[in-house]
Amino acid sequence: MKIFSVYGYTDSGKTTTIENIIKELRKRRFTVGSVKEIHYEEFEIDKEGTNTSRHKEAGSQLVTARGYHETDILYQKKLSVEEILSFYNHDYVILEGVTDYNMPKILTAKSIAEIRERIDDSVFVISGRVAEQISEYEGIPVINCMKNIDELTNLLINKVYDKLPDFSKNCCSECGYDCRTLGNKILRGEAKREDCSIKNTYTKLYIDDREIDMVPFVSKILNNAVLGVIKELDGYKKGSTIRIETKS
Template sequence: MKVFSIYGYTQSGKTTIAETMIAELAKRRYSVGSIKEIHFEEFNIDTPGSNTDRHRNAGASPVTARGHDETDVMYPVKLSLPDILKHYSNEYVVCEGVTDYNLPKIIAASSVEDLEKRWEQGIFAVSGRVAEILGDEYRGVPVINVLEEPARLADLVVEKVFDLLPDVNEKCCNQCGYGCRGLTDKILAGEATRNDCIQKTSSVKLFINGKEIGMVPFVEEILRNACTGVVSTLEGYSENSSIEIKID
């Protein structure tokens, strides 16, 4: 799954970029999902006193509302991006306003001042209103006016965005030598590949409170052997089974 984010200040053109990229990728026959970060603190899709609100207040989690043309699954917490993506099986997921995870990013801005204030790691394109006043590049990154060249920006997305990387602390895993966010920059610059991450084919995953914990192969093997050693003695186990253990 390839996931990228479009971020920037309000009224900078984020939604226009997201909408256009979704349409362009879908036109190319990719399956596309989206995630919209809403920064309004009082946002709540549920209506106080509604049936689903009563279910939630009674202790249900998640709560699902299913209508004729829509299904909404509601959790009473802010989920991490990996937890949200468990509900997706798309080739691309376009995020708008998501900045708390290690993703390749398109930055949208209305001015150069805004660009400087919000500049960070992982940016592979500049767009939004500021593209009307800049040249072809900014800080070595392509500047593309999405209204004039939507296909060119989509080409860049297809070229640059790679399968989702982890976002773990360097103290837990730094086997690539760059750290997760540093590796993102290196891949975007063409100086590394997605295969430089040791977790590219790992079949052992550890999550604590929804956050993936990076592990070197040696630690993965310890966990694998410990779990399979115990579980293999139980009825229902067979060789090459998929095993899931959850501890609360």
């Protein structure tokens, strides 16, 4: 799964950019999911007095509204990006307005001043209203999503890599960097997605069918602990695939 964010100030062209990208990716037969970050303190779907609100007030910790044409699941907390992404299994997931996660980003802006205020090393292309004024900013292409959606989509397909974990360098530095630095280097062509060693381990951990990323150190501990016990059992053969299921 490949993820990226489109972010920028209000009225800079975020949603328009995302709409055009979604249409173009779907036209090219990719599956697409999206996440909208809402920067409004009082936002809630289940307004006071609705049936779902009454369920919540009664103490339900997870409320599901099942209608004829959609199903809405309401959590009584703000989920992390990682938790939200666990519900997705698409070729591309686009996050609107999300900046607190390790992923490539498209910055939308109305002016060069806005670019200066919001840009960081994870931005690989700029779009939005500023595309009417410039075609490049310090080596980063500025593309009009209305006039050149093919060019914009080709670039993101080339640049956006499979989702990376988001560990700090103190936790894992097997590749020589922290996860965000590795992501930025991949965007600049200075590293490859395969340089991340997280997915290259023999031991994988799943909780409720969701794979949990483990740094190599933790993976080795779990691998050695399991093998230390399994090796003593009849039926063990070196190179076998071992599956363990447990409930907490």
